[in-house]
Amino acid sequence: MSEKSIQILLVEDNPGDARLIREILREAPGLRFDMAVVERLSQALQQLEEKLFDVVLLDLSLPDSQGLDTFDKVYARAPQVPVIVLTGLADETAAVRAVQSGAEDYLVKGRIDSELLARSIRYAIARHEKLRDTLESAGTYQRGQVLGFIGAKGGVGTTTVALNVATILASRRHSVILAELRPFLGTLAAVLRHTPARNLSQLLTLDPAAINQRELAARLATLASGLRVLFGPQTAEDTADITAPQAEAIVEGLASMAEYVVLDLPWIPSEATAAAVRHSDYIGLVLQAEPDSLAAARVTSHFLRAWGVKEEGCGLVVVSKALVGDTLGLKYVSEQLGLRVVGVMAPAADLCLSAQLVGEPLVLHQPDSIAASNLSDLTERIIARRSMGL
Ligand SMILES: Nc1ncnc2c1ncn2[C@@H]1O[C@H](COP(=O)(O)OP(=O)(O)OP(=O)(O)O)[C@@H](O)[C@H]1O
Ligand SMILES: [Mg+2]
Numbered sequence: 001m002s003e004k005s006i007q008i009l010l011v012e013d014n015p016g017d018a019r020l021i022r023e024i025l026r027e028a029p030g031l032r033f034d035m036a037v038v039e040r041l042s043q044a045l046q047q048l049e050e051k052l053f054d055v056v057l058l059d060l061s062l063p064d065s066q067g068l069d070t071f072d073k074v075y076a077r078a079p080q081v082p083v084i085v086l087t088g089l090a091d092e093t094a095a096v097r098a099v100q101s102g103a104e105d106y107l108v109k110g111r112i113d114s115e116l117l118a119r120s121i122r123y124a125i126a127r128h129e130k131l132r133d134t135l136e137s138a139g140t141y142q143r144g145q146v147l148g149f150i151g152a153k154g155g156v157g158t159t160t161v162a163l164n165v166a167t168i169l170a171s172r173r174h175s176v177i178l179a180e181l182r183p184f185l186g187t188l189a190a191v192l193r194h195t196p197a198r199n200l201s202q203l204l205t206l207d208p209a210a211i212n213q214r215e216l217a218a219r220l221a222t223l224a225s226g227l228r229v230l231f232g233p234q235t236a237e238d239t240a241d242i243t244a245p246q247a248e249a250i251v252e253g254l255a256s257m258a259e260y261v262v263l264d265l266p267w268i269p270s271e272a273t274a275a276a277v278r279h280s281d282y283i284g285l286v287l288q289a290e291p292d293s294l295a296a297a298r299v300t301s302h303f304l305r306a307w308g309v310k311e312e313g314c315g316l317v318v319v320s321k322a323l324v325g326d327t328l329g330l331k332y333v334s335e336q337l338g339l340r341v342v343g344v345m346a347p348a349a350d351l352c353l354s355a356q357l358v359g360e361p362l363v364l365h366q367p368d369s370i371a372a373s374n375l376s377d378l379t380e381r382i383i384a385r386r387s388m389g390l
Contacts, residue, residue: 005032013039028118041065048078050384071098082128148280151267152287152297157319164375166262167361170227179230182266186232193359196231201238208245242272251279315342340387343378
């Protein structure tokens with residue numbers, strides 16, 4: 001597996017300085033990166049809301065904010081992202097104070113070379129990871145975002161999409177919990193070749209009021225990618241109804257334990273699924289571009305609306321399973337359902353199978369495949385609440 005490119009947000013209002021930083025980064029040996037550049041604090045805060053960054057390079061003097069205040073606002077918005085302050089010689093004091101307040105490092109402009117910058121970035125990311133663990137265990141996080149995935153019908157690829165979206169977020173160093181919130185056999189364990197010691201079913205014997213962080217944490221498994229998983233029931237005996245208050249307690253409990261909760265929801269409508277949907281910040285409706293899938297998606301989208309899902313909080317994920325056979329165009333599907341398409345997944349039967357054989361999510365098993373790139377694009381769009389331009 002090749003090293004992921006580091007996602008950098010550069011906040012710098014001087015175009016000359018921004019250009020220089022980019023050149024210096026390009027010269028850094030072995031550093032792969034993507035960089036977004038913004039000039040104002042307001043734009044930086046917006047970017048941090050919409051996109052996933054590994055590190056922020058922050059000039060403290062911006063047109064709409066000055067000094068330590070600039071750092072404080074960025075840190076308040078995204079404490080999970082490490083910040084390196086860029087400063088001129090004149091305002092080194094503010095930079096030192098920023099480091100005292102939580103910035104990982106500061107660098108003096110004009111004295112930065114590629115080795116220094118690359119090392120500072122790598123250290124900042126590594127150090128911040130520790131801090132994030134502490135934040136997490138102290139429960140300091142605000143409520144995480146809940147992203148729910150529901151299939152138009154069975155077998156369309158809902159679990160595949162949910163697992164890969166969760167894995168992508170986790171591999172971006174976010175804290176993520178994937179939950180298989182269904183009353184009957186969960187398929188994730190087989191897909192991941194994992195034998196969970198505990199699963200959802202033991203939570204379903206509890207009163208909703210008793211479903212707290214401790215009870216939830218005891219049922220989570222942690223995968224090699226760092227992704228935590230609440231597996232669904234595993235045996236016939238495990239099969240148990242989920243009540244709406246239990247579903248609500250589980251979703252909200254998990255949301256208090258991670259930055260992102262990804263729900264793999266069953267397609268059959270129920271009170272529990274309705275409750276989980278109501279507590280989701282975004283719903284991905286997964287379907288195939290085929291007439292039967294479209295007919296089923298009409299029914300599902302009807303339920304989603306009845307459960308209070310708004311058009312802007314929902315997107316279609318269109319999975320294509322065979323090179324031939326998809327009969328309906330994306331635009332047609334979108335118009336028919338009155339919902340926007342947030343992503344597609346190219347046919348990947350062989351890749352899905354070979355990933356399953358080793359128990360790895362497709363995006364880790366074949367990161368350079370078209371399907372993996374589709375999945376990471378759709379994750380980005382969901383986080384930014386953007387749809388595909390059709
Ligand atoms: N893009 C794709 N191309 C080909 N096959 C795929 C694709 N995505 C998923 N599959 C395969 O389709 C099958 C069903 O996928 P998955 O289990 O994700 O669907 P589901 O909607 O969650 O099903 P269920 O209703 O059982 O929960 C799996 O064998 C999976 O590997
Ligand atoms: Mg499934």
